[in-house]
Amino acid sequence: MIRFITVSKHYLGHQALKDISVDIENGEFVFLIGPSGAGKTTILRLIIRDILPSSGSILLDDIEVHRIPHKKVHHLRRRVGMIFQDFKILQDRTVFENVAIVLEILGRKPKDIEKEVKDALSLVDMVDKMHKFPAQLSAGELQRTSLARAIVMGPKVILADEPTGNLDSENAWKVLSILQEVNKLGTTIIMATHNMDFIKESNYRVISMKDGSIINDEKPKTKK
Amino acid sequence: MRSLKTAWKHIRRSPYQAIVSMLTLFITLLLTGIFSLATVSSIFVLQYFESKPQLTVFFTDKAGEQEVNVLKKTLDQTGKVASMKYVSKEEALVLYREQNKNDPLLLEMVTADILPASLEVTALRPEFLAELEPLIKRSEGVEEVVFQRDIVENLLRWTRGIRIILGGLVGLLVVDTILVIMVVTSMKIALKKEEIEIFRLVGASRWYIRSPFIIEGVTYGVMSAILAWLVITGIVLWYRESIAAFFQSIPIFQIVLGNPMDTPFIASSFGFLGVLSCVGFILGSLGSFFAVNRFLR
Numbered sequence: 001m002i003r004f005i006t007v008s009k010h011y012l013g014h015q016a017l018k019d020i021s022v023d024i025e026n027g028e029f030v031f032l033i034g035p036s037g038a039g040k041t042t043i044l045r046l047i048i049r050d051i052l053p054s055s056g057s058i059l060l061d062d063i064e065v066h067r068i069p070h071k072k073v074h075h076l077r078r079r080v081g082m083i084f085q086d087f088k089i090l091q092d093r094t095v096f097e098n099v100a101i102v103l104e105i106l107g108r109k110p111k112d113i114e115k116e117v118k119d120a121l122s123l124v125d126m127v128d129k130m131h132k133f134p135a136q137l138s139a140g141e142l143q144r145t146s147l148a149r150a151i152v153m154g155p156k157v158i159l160a161d162e163p164t165g166n167l168d169s170e171n172a173w174k175v176l177s178i179l180q181e182v183n184k185l186g187t188t189i190i191m192a193t194h195n196m197d198f199i200k201e202s203n204y205r206v207i208s209m210k211d212g213s214i215i216n217d218e219k220p221k222t223k224k
Numbered sequence: 225m226r227s228l229k230t231a232w233k234h235i236r237r238s239p240y241q242a243i244v245s246m247l248t249l250f251i252t253l254l255l256t257g258i259f260s261l262a263t264v265s266s267i268f269v270l271q272y273f274e275s276k277p278q279l280t281v282f283f284t285d286k287a288g289e290q291e292v293n294v295l296k297k298t299l300d301q302t303g304k305v306a307s308m309k310y311v312s313k314e315e316a317l318v319l320y321r322e323q324n325k326n327d328p329l330l331l332e333m334v335t336a337d338i339l340p341a342s343l344e345v346t347a348l349r350p351e352f353l354a355e356l357e358p359l360i361k362r363s364e365g366v367e368e369v370v371f372q373r374d375i376v377e378n379l380l381r382w383t384r385g386i387r388i389i390l391g392g393l394v395g396l397l398v399v400d401t402i403l404v405i406m407v408v409t410s411m412k413i414a415l416k417k418e419e420i421e422i423f424r425l426v427g428a429s430r431w432y433i434r435s436p437f438i439i440e441g442v443t444y445g446v447m448s449a450i451l452a453w454l455v456i457t458g459i460v461l462w463y464r465e466s467i468a469a470f471f472q473s474i475p476i477f478q479i480v481l482g483n484p485m486d487t488p489f490i491a492s493s494f495g496f497l498g499v500l501s502c503v504g505f506i507l508g509s510l511g512s513f514f515a516v517n518r519f520l521r
Binding site: 048050071074077078082090101102105106149153 | 418419421422423424425426427428429430432
């Protein structure tokens with residue numbers, strides 16, 4: 001469970017978040033929507049402790065995220081996968097190597113790495129491209145590589161910061177579909193997006209933000 | 225293994241930066257090595273002179289056992305004397321004969337009566353000699369005081385001077401070297417900023433990110449140390465005989481420099497390599513550690 005308790009964040013006089021309190025249950029799929037500057041990315045960055053809150057508490061299960069010492073932040077990030085609008089893929093490594101990084105960091109054996117990376121690439125339909133370099137891939141393929149990197153370590157939570165922002169409609173839906181598959185396996189997904197079609201076409205919780213505040217928190221409609 | 229591979233990739237991909245780092249480290253270690261050898265040699269030279277009787281008190285013919293004992297007691301009470309040895313007229317004659325055994329003419333005319341009795345005094349520290357001198361001169365039965373103060377003082381002055389100048393120079397070079405390695409590492413970090421950022425986001429520990437850069441710095445340090453050691457050993461071997469001849473009266477130089485194939489030379493040479501490598505290791509790792517730490521902060 002992710003819990004924000006009256007969290008505020010200031011950036012040099014600008015208040016990015018204002019006393020946010022919200023709970024996200026394990027296994028939930030949550031859309032974060034709102035105009036640019038609403039505070040969506042700030043929420044995601046706070047969860048992976050890329051930044052610290054100005055006030056308030058953030059809990060991931062029983063861990064007080066904001067209290068984790070700087071030297072131990074990597075333990076948290078090994079439990080949380082992250083994907084970005086700009087993919088953040090290493091240009092001098094192949095698809096396979098980009099995904100394998102995460103497992104190398106965890107100190108897995110080469111044999112296990114090969115199997116697990118192939119499994120993750122298979123989930124995002126990228127096995128046939130695993131020896132290609134990023135320059136040889138389309139935007140959709142780059143984002144799917146990034147997605148494979150996020151899921152390969154089996155995270156409890158995946159944070160997606162406008163992952164479809166640079167993709168065409170077909171690829172955007174493909175990415176969402178993969179995230180839905182991963183969510184079905186029990187992973188919590190928090191996705192910041194501007195794509196209103198996703199919200200209309202799916203039945204997930206939607207947290208709307210504006211000027212650093214939550215203006216609406218719409219739970220999924222129960223199926224009849 | 226991964227850190228080693230990555231470090232080697234960093235070195236291979238930026239050979240000019242690697243050369244600059246290694247040259248700077250090499251010069252620092254070369255001068256540090258020469259400075260260390262000069263310091264150690266000066267310590268041995270000083271120890272040699274300090275082990276010799278630094279001060280010889282010659283007594284008048286009238287002086288008897290009582291005067292000698294009074295002086296001995298007075299010197300002992302100062303707490304600044306390491307040892308004292310009384311040499312009687314008869315013992316002085318034996319020594320004289322031994323020193324001039326190849327010159328019969330010098331031996332013919334000399335008897336024990338001509339030679340004065342003496343007291344050989346060694347101070348705990350060379351600096352005490354100046355304090356002991358007036359005390360001895362004031363004592364009954366003392367005819368003359370001869371001592372090696374000038375040699376020891378000159379030696380002390382020179383070694384102090386050398387230590388200050390070379391120490392200062394080495395200190396500056398150490399700072400310069402750490403800064404050069406920091407700048408080179410920072411440039412590499414700047415080139416790999418995005419990669420490091422991705423590593424951090426996917427859960428790499430600080431050590432995982434830091435280790436290739438530190439191993440790279442250590443590689444520069446150890447390789448430069450080996451180069452500096454080769455150059456210094458070459459110089460020592462080239463001038464071995466001249467150095468041994470210059471310090472012919474000091475046994476340690478004869479033992480170490482006697483034969484380069486013997487254990488003393490090989491042991492001290494590899495010991496020296498070990499010390500230089502440690503210094504190189506510390507300098508290389510410190511420079512890169514500071515640079516990466518600054519970025520990871």
